[in-house]
Amino acid sequence: MKTTKIEWTDATWNPSIGCSKVTAGCKNCYAEIMARRLQAMGISGYEDGFEFKLLPERLHQPEYVKKPTKFFVNSMSDLFHEKMPFDFLDKIFNVITNTPQHYYQILTKREHILQEYFRERTVPANVWLGVTVEQENTKYRIDVLRNIDATVRFISIEPLIGDVGSLNLTKIHWVIVGGESGNSARPMNPEWVINIQKQCEKQKVAFFFKQWGTWGEDGIKRNKKENGSTLLGRIWKEEPVIEQI
Numbered sequence: 470m471k472t473t474k475i476e477w478t479d480a481t482w483n484p485s486i487g488c489s490k491v492t493a494g495c496k497n498c499y500a501e502i503m504a505r506r507l508q509a510m511g512i513s514g515y516e517d518g519f520e521f522k523l524l525p526e527r528l529h530q531p532e533y534v535k536k537p538t539k540f541f542v543n544s545m546s547d548l549f550h551e552k553m554p555f556d557f558l559d560k561i562f563n564v565i566t567n568t569p570q571h572y573y574q575i576l577t578k579r580e581h582i583l584q585e586y587f588r589e590r591t592v593p594a595n596v597w598l599g600v601t602v603e604q605e606n607t608k609y610r611i612d613v614l615r616n617i618d619a620t621v622r623f624i625s626i627e628p629l630i631g632d633v634g635s636l637n638l639t640k641i642h643w644v645i646v647g648g649e650s651g652n653s654a655r656p657m658n659p660e661w662v663i664n665i666q667k668q669c670e671k672q673k674v675a676f677f678f679k680q681w682g683t684w685g686e687d688g689i690k691r692n693k694k695e696n697g698s699t700l701l702g703r704i705w706k707e708e709p710v711i712e713q714i
Contacts, residue, residue: 476706477645477677478541478574484528484561485553486514486545487521491578494603494628497653500545521552528560531568539572548575549582558586566593576601576625580613587617597621597643597709604631615640621709627679628654632661638672642709648682650693656684662700675707 473481488500500519507515514524531540542548548558565573576599577583583598592598598619600610603626614622621642626633628649638644646665648657662678669676678700685696698704 473541473544475541475544476679477708479539480534480541481544482527482531482540482542482573483524483545484530485521485523485543485548485550485557487517487519488546488550489521492603492607494601494607494630495578497628497649497651497655499650502651504545521546521550523554523557525557525560529564531564531571534568534571537570537572539574542573542575547577547579549577549579549586551579551582553582555586562590562593562596565596569595571595572597574623575599576623578607578610580610584613584617592617592619594620597623599623599625599643599645601625601627602633603628605634608633608636611637611641620711623709626665628682629657629661629665630655632658633665636665636668636672638668638674641674643675643677643707644669645677645679647679648684648693648696650680650682652683654683654690656688656690657682659686659700666700666705675709676705677707678705 504515504519508518572595574597578601580600596619598614598617600614602608602610602624611624622640623643624641625645627645627647629646644665646662649655666676678698680693680698681696682693684690
């Protein structure tokens with residue numbers, strides 16, 4: 470568990486690591502690249518690189534943090550991976566329930582397992598549930614998410630690799646958008662982002678623009694820090710207002 474550079478959270482908590490690719494958005498997975506680096510450095514837990522692995526020794530880490538914190542759960546995996554046992558998931562959610570001072574942000578590309586798990590379980594009040602939508606052909610994940618009762622339901626449209634078209638944001642509280650980073654990054658068309666921002670504004674959903682990534686708003690490839698995170702001349706870092714939900 471550690472603090473993070475991810476702007477929309479405070480820290481990461483990884484009670485499991487490793488994953489496998491499911492859709493086009495996974496092609497240049499940042500977590501896989503990081504896992505290979507950690508393996509080369511001999512970091513404990515990453516002996517098998519990006520292979521899925523449970524890390525029960527990390528299970529109770531949030532219980533030792535007294536300061537209210539937003540945790541991004543499994544930044545190095547997918548909490549609802551096919552190899553994740555439901556009994557271990559139960560242990561994770563027990564820790565979440567027992568630490569109400571924290572918020573837990575959970576993001577998945579496996580909406581069918583998310584749906585199955587919560588079919589007969591209640592989402593803890595301090596959990597924010599999200600799905601990843603990279604382009605129009607993955608919007609079906611939103612329909613599953615909107616029908617699960619959670620304090621905050623959010624969509625991560627990162628990396629945005631295609632126009633998502635029209636979005637039905639009913640029962641969605643937050644949308645995060647970002648471009649891809651790295652040497653093999655795919656460009657993000659500014660019109661795709663503007664389309665999303667306008668729909669969020671119209672449907673009164675908080676809009677958070679994280680970054681342009683490796684390709685700038687001008688279509689030039691450069692260091693992502695130089696490309697920045699302004700859209701239409703301003704910074705968009707909106708977050709859901711919990712007390713209004």
